[in-house]
Amino acid sequence: MPESNITPLIQLKRIGKSFPGVRALDEVSFDVAPGELHAICGENGAGKSTLMKILSGVITRYEGDLVIDGDKVSFTSTRDAEVAGISIIHQELNLVEQLSVSANIFMGRELQDHFGFRKDRLMNAQAKELLSSLECTIAPTTLAGSLRVGDQQLIEIAKALSLQSRILIMDEPTSALTESEVARLYRVIEKLRSNGTTILYISHKMDEVFHLSNRITVLRDGQFIKTLETASTSPKEITHLMVGRPLEQADSELEIEGSQNADQMQNREVVLRVESLSLAWPGHARGYRLKDISFDLHRGEILGIAGLMGAGRTELLESLFGATSIAPTGRITLDGQTIAPRHPSEACRAGLALVTEDRKRLGLLAKMNVGRNITICSLEKATTGWFLSPSRETTLASAMVTKLLVKTDSLRTPITTLSGGNQQKCIVARWLLTNPKVLLLDDPTRGVDVGAKAELYRLIRSLCKEGLSVIVTSSELPELLTLSDRIVVLSEGRQTAIFQRSEATQPKIMSALT
């Protein structure tokens, strides 16, 4: 356990960084002790990722000093930082989708023989060993692009581990992992710690931060706020420091409103009816990804879908949205009409919208600015006659930016320069603008900070009052319990329970999950 009299391993001294129009970091100073797990907390856009990019040589121009082991360092590249023993697992996954898992792990430092030929077999063998230390059975020759987000994140972790760094930076490593994958990551972290690895850990999940860390540093609006011993603080204090005001009041308001809503729900008309929905899984022993799923969704209702990894949460939403490669069987009825969308565009026309869990691959339009990313699916609303009206488009987009507290310099800012959580908010905004009858949300608050989460819940709730119906999945049970009027539980592709809000408790759901 680190003590204050130990020489710090890392000293950050008055670190500053400006981007056009944004002061991302301002005179940030704190220390990291050798062997500790140091958590960094802060709202979306607080400057966490920027600071870690400086420490890992991704960003090379900044103000202030970086001191490692008492010596001032200035990295000119990530390679420099790797040589100094620092590696980073990025928040936004950086895998090359067209390359194999093993090629991704060894990118830039491929093993070669005397003649300069790549030693593919050796690399595959080493990759396999690394992956199995992460309890992962993916073949090293699999194409990275064919993996789900959770597995891709694991490959990023394997890549960082292969460097055998003494300082490992993890920027929201669990944001795309399911509960059992998180448990597996915790075991890996324990192993690393027992080998003396120092870990810098960014997360919006307070339970994780408190479970893992020795100390916590809070950033707010690019400023250093405080470093605290984890043992002598509380999640409440940390959130308070992060947002600069107490939060819990807002949450309980939402809960009361939610339960009133749930009581009225059963008498409302059915908007979406799902009957015996099944999705085949050719070549797999189980034979199906989904089997006999049936439920009703009422107007104004929020239906939560709980499930562990492989339970079929994402597949369920994708089946409804016409986004599966194989057509599902069974019957889907929307407003009294049977629908069988075979493509997302058909589902959109029918009145469905889907916010996917994987924003980078399926959601963000990386070449476009913030405004257009928000309005892209509702441009007809900004069109007068034949022409797109820029001022109308701006009005639409800026209303959403305000509603969802998107932190951006302007609507013309490139979307890729926004912090991770703020990018996520733009994608949610886009689909809300399409005024769907049914909104499908696949883990919508992934990487969104506590304050903005509460805003997002409130917004969803108020849209439901106006008649929107929502199906939402989440990897966090407490989130589902706060938000949902009813909860459907999936286990290995089957529906094992459906709970009313009043009867849904964490233990009951947990037992239905397995």
Ligand SMILES: Nc1ncnc2c1ncn2[C@@H]1O[C@H](COP(=O)(O)OP(=O)(O)OP(=O)(O)O)[C@@H](O)[C@H]1O
């Ligand atoms: N390349 C860039 N160009 C312009 N602005 C940037 C760039 N990178 C980051 N920023 C801005 O710097 C600020 C801090 O961003 P950063 O990504 O460090 O936040 P964060 O704390 O990691 O947030 P999150 O929890 O959402 O990931 C934000 O306002 C962001 O828009």
Ligand SMILES: [Mg+2]
């Ligand atoms: Mg970040």
